[in-house]
Amino acid sequence: MKNGFLIFLASFITLGGSWLGFVYEPLRQLGGAEQTTVLNSSDIYPLQRSGEATLGLQVYRANGCAACHTESIRQTGVTCNVVLMNAGKNPDAMTNLISSLVLTNLTKEVADKAAAQITAAGGKSEIHIVATGPDIARGWGMRQSVAEDYLYDQPVQLGSLRAGPDLANIGVRAPDANWQLTHLYAPSGVVKGSTMPPFRYLFEVRKTKPGAAPSPDALQFPKEFVLPDGYEVVPKPEAKQLAAYLLSLRANAPLYSAPISP
Amino acid sequence: MTVNEMKTPDARVETPDLKVDASLCVPLLALFGGAALWLVVGSVLALIASIKFHAPDFLAGCPVLTYGRVQPAADDALLYGFCIPAGLGVVLWLFAQLGQVPLRGAIVPVVAANFWHLGVFIGLAATLAGDSTGYAWLEFPRAGSVLLFFAYLLLALWATMNFAGRRERPLVPSHWFLVAALFWFPWIYSTANLLLVGWPVRGVVQAIIGWWFANNLVFVWLALVGIGTAFYFLPKYAGRPLQGCSLALYAFWMLIVFGTWCGIPQGAPVPAWLPAASTFAAVLTIIPVIAIGIVMWKTLCGGEKCTVWGGPYCFVRFGLGSFLLSSLMLIAMACPHFSLVTGFTWFGPARIQLQLYGFFAMMMFGAIYHLLPRVVGFEWPFPKLARLQFWFSMIGILLLVVPLAIGGVVQGVKLQNGVAFLEAVQAMLPFLRASTTGLLLMLLGNLLFALNIFALTTVWKLALAKKVIALVKVSLTAVENEKTSEVKA
Numbered sequence: 001m002k003n004g005f006l007i008f009l010a011s012f013i014t015l016g017g018s019w020l021g022f023v024y025e026p027l028r029q030l031g032g033a034e035q036t037t038v039l040n041s042s043d044i045y046p047l048q049r050s051g052e053a054t055l056g057l058q059v060y061r062a063n064g065c066a067a068c069h070t071e072s073i074r075q076t077g078v079t080c081n082v083v084l085m086n087a088g089k090n091p092d093a094m095t096n097l098i099s100s101l102v103l104t105n106l107t108k109e110v111a112d113k114a115a116a117q118i119t120a121a122g123g124k125s126e127i128h129i130v131a132t133g134p135d136i137a138r139g140w141g142m143r144q145s146v147a148e149d150y151l152y153d154q155p156v157q158l159g160s161l162r163a164g165p166d167l168a169n170i171g172v173r174a175p176d177a178n179w180q181l182t183h184l185y186a187p188s189g190v191v192k193g194s195t196m197p198p199f200r201y202l203f204e205v206r207k208t209k210p211g212a213a214p215s216p217d218a219l220q221f222p223k224e225f226v227l228p229d230g231y232e233v234v235p236k237p238e239a240k241q242l243a244a245y246l247l248s249l250r251a252n253a254p255l256y257s258a259p260i261s262p
Numbered sequence: 263m264t265v266n267e268m269k270t271p272d273a274r275v276e277t278p279d280l281k282v283d284a285s286l287c288v289p290l291l292a293l294f295g296g297a298a299l300w301l302v303v304g305s306v307l308a309l310i311a312s313i314k315f316h317a318p319d320f321l322a323g324c325p326v327l328t329y330g331r332v333q334p335a336a337d338d339a340l341l342y343g344f345c346i347p348a349g350l351g352v353v354l355w356l357f358a359q360l361g362q363v364p365l366r367g368a369i370v371p372v373v374a375a376n377f378w379h380l381g382v383f384i385g386l387a388a389t390l391a392g393d394s395t396g397y398a399w400l401e402f403p404r405a406g407s408v409l410l411f412f413a414y415l416l417l418a419l420w421a422t423m424n425f426a427g428r429r430e431r432p433l434v435p436s437h438w439f440l441v442a443a444l445f446w447f448p449w450i451y452s453t454a455n456l457l458l459v460g461w462p463v464r465g466v467v468q469a470i471i472g473w474w475f476a477n478n479l480v481f482v483w484l485a486l487v488g489i490g491t492a493f494y495f496l497p498k499y500a501g502r503p504l505q506g507c508s509l510a511l512y513a514f515w516m517l518i519v520f521g522t523w524c525g526i527p528q529g530a531p532v533p534a535w536l537p538a539a540s541t542f543a544a545v546l547t548i549i550p551v552i553a554i555g556i557v558m559w560k561t562l563c564g565g566e567k568c569t570v571w572g573g574p575y576c577f578v579r580f581g582l583g584s585f586l587l588s589s590l591m592l593i594a595m596a597c598p599h600f601s602l603v604t605g606f607t608w609f610g611p612a613r614i615q616l617q618l619y620g621f622f623a624m625m626m627f628g629a630i631y632h633l634l635p636r637v638v639g640f641e642w643p644f645p646k647l648a649r650l651q652f653w654f655s656m657i658g659i660l661l662l663v664v665p666l667a668i669g670g671v672v673q674g675v676k677l678q679n680g681v682a683f684l685e686a687v688q689a690m691l692p693f694l695r696a697s698t699t700g701l702l703l704m705l706l707g708n709l710l711f712a713l714n715i716f717a718l719t720t721v722w723k724l725a726l727a728k729k730v731i732a733l734v735k736v737s738l739t740a741v742e743n744e745k746t747s748e749v750k751a
Binding site for chain 2: 007008015018021026027033062066068070134144147149150152156160163164166188194195199200
């Protein structure tokens with residue numbers, strides 16, 4: 001390398017290459033992505049989150065929830081299960097046949113063979129696709145996360161560290177808004193041994209007026225949680241929005257890019 | 263022949279030309295002074311964030327100091343506050359030194375340095391106030407990032423002009439790395455800011471561009487500047503020329519060819535070819551890493567031994583070792599099976615900290631300890647504390663990184679094998695405790711560094727004030743003399 005211009009050229013070409021590969025090409029491939037349909041259905045996926053949940057994403061961003069939580073399920077593979085739908089005219093023969101077959105954890109070819117045998121014996125069966133992997137075994141999701149799941153998110157909060165659990169399907173796993181709010185207010189009170197910091201600044205602790213009805217928004221604490229008498233905890237709008245966003249995290253629709261049987 | 267007189271490809275005569283050093287004095291004090299401040303701020307924030315794992319209630323009532331704001335702010339303070347301005351300062355000095363040309367128009371880099379630090383201040387304040395953009399390493403909102411971008415452009419432009427006007431025409435290995443780095447940042451920073459903050463792209467493409475940017479900044483940019491610096495100081499302190507210049511050139515090429523494609527994690531919710539391409543590139547990144555390792559090994563072996571424990575030589579050697587280790591961690595994290603275990607665990611943050619602090623910051627400490635006294639014209643006020651800093655910082659970063667990396671693997675294995683999530687979190691706590699101790703030691707080390715920088719600046723300012731006062735006195739007496747002579751007449 002004799003002069004500065006050559007160095008400039010070398011950097012321009014190499015960085016330009018990765019720019020084309022990792023900026024331009026993904027933009028071309030995914031930048032214009034539209035909604036898609038759910039597998040074997042006419043339902044549209046994903047739907048725009050509700051207004052409150054969209055605001056909640058901004059609360060999620062502002063408080064840096066993604067520093068500890070991912071929204072990304074990994075999948076290592078798929079297996080097939082054969083499910084008998086109709087035993088046909090000769091149930092006894094079918095029972096014998098079924099007991100001689102393995103019907104779960106199959107590859108596609110083996111599952112097809114088993115299904116063909118059941119059909120030949122006059123029964124009806126379906127092949128169910130099941131995603132596998134440690135995240136899925138843990139119950140964090142039914143399938144891997146795919147590009148479609150984040151279509152309307154701005155900013156997309158994938159996260160890179162699981163100091164806390166994955167939240168891609170928290171709306172399915174914990175669909176109770178009161179649970180979400182009490183957990184935000186006092187994480188270790190709801191989940192023993194949790195290291196999550198409490199977000200008490202998203203709540204207001206109020207004195208209840210004697211005789212007056214408590215606020216309809218006031219948190220319903222579990223029994224072992226003792227609150228001083230005459231006080232109630234009411235979520236601020238940010239807390240409600242955040243809870244709405246968490247409940248809207250439901251990335252479990254079967255898609256062409258991530259087929260599963262619901 | 264002493265070390266300073268040696269003429270080597272990378273270690274030319276260290277200047278008798280005082281003008282070159284003097285011309286850099288004010289810009290470098292502006293860059294390094296602010297950098298030292300942010301370094302301390304960053305490690306205080308990192309310590310606060312780390313304590314929260316042992317006591318989740320610690321400062322929990324204060325929204326500004328919630329974990330999710332403090333942690334990114336700490337990382338940004340280290341990267342944008344310390345690493346980049348320190349790197350730019352070292353580049354300015356190296357170019358002037360290698361080319362034997364004084365910096366002209368020094369006022370511009372001074373102004374740019376102040377704009378840079380203002381941008382970091384705005385960005386950190388916004389992040390803590392909950393106004394971050396939500397993208398890793400790109401948290402600073404527009405007001406901050408625009409300032410950073412233009413400040414960088416000015417500094418890079420001045421460095422390039424100095425480079426273009428060099429008197430010593432032949433290029434040395436340091437030049438390749440540093441010139442490429444100057445060019446790298448504006449491209450990646452503008453692309454990421456325009457497409458993520460300015461006119462946001464849709465959906466998961468945001469994450470892809472975010473990974474591309476983060477890798478090109480944290481891995482490639484830091485590697486270019488850090489290795490470029492090392493290839494200047496290593497021969498100088500080893501007392502022999504850089505061994506294997508063509509190998510260094512090869513390492514440079516391979517680093518910019520393959521390094522720039524790393525960064526997209528396995529299992530990401532993106533089209534499969536993207537992580538596959540990244541894995542391929544990451545595995546091939548072993549080539550430049552080995553090449554740099556060989557150049558380093560050959561230069562060190564048979565070179566002069568370290569005589570001053572804790573001096574700049576130690577910083578540079580430790581930094582190079584950290585670079586090799588953190589690059590190996592990067593490659594390991596990209597390998598298909600290992601990535602399933604380490605992905606989303608503390609192994610990732612451990613690698614980042616090793617790269618940022620163990621490699622880059624340590625390299626910069628070494629360079630600054632070497633060059634700043636020459637530039638300012640005064641010795642360090644507390645040279646013993648400077649050497650003490652090496653031990654604090656080295657033990658600190660090892661205590662931070664080693665437990666986190668081991669803990670990350672333990673955590674990953676547990677999560678892969680269906681251990682209850684909370685149990686895996688609890689198992690991580692002893693490792694996090696060790697890492698908090700490490701952060702405390704690093705804070706002490708950083709305080710020693712800042713103390714020396716600020717004391718040196720004060721000494722320089724006092725000397726300047728004395729000079730000015732003396733000048734005023736001389737002119738006053740001259741005026742008085744004239745008056746008395748007039749009266750006499």
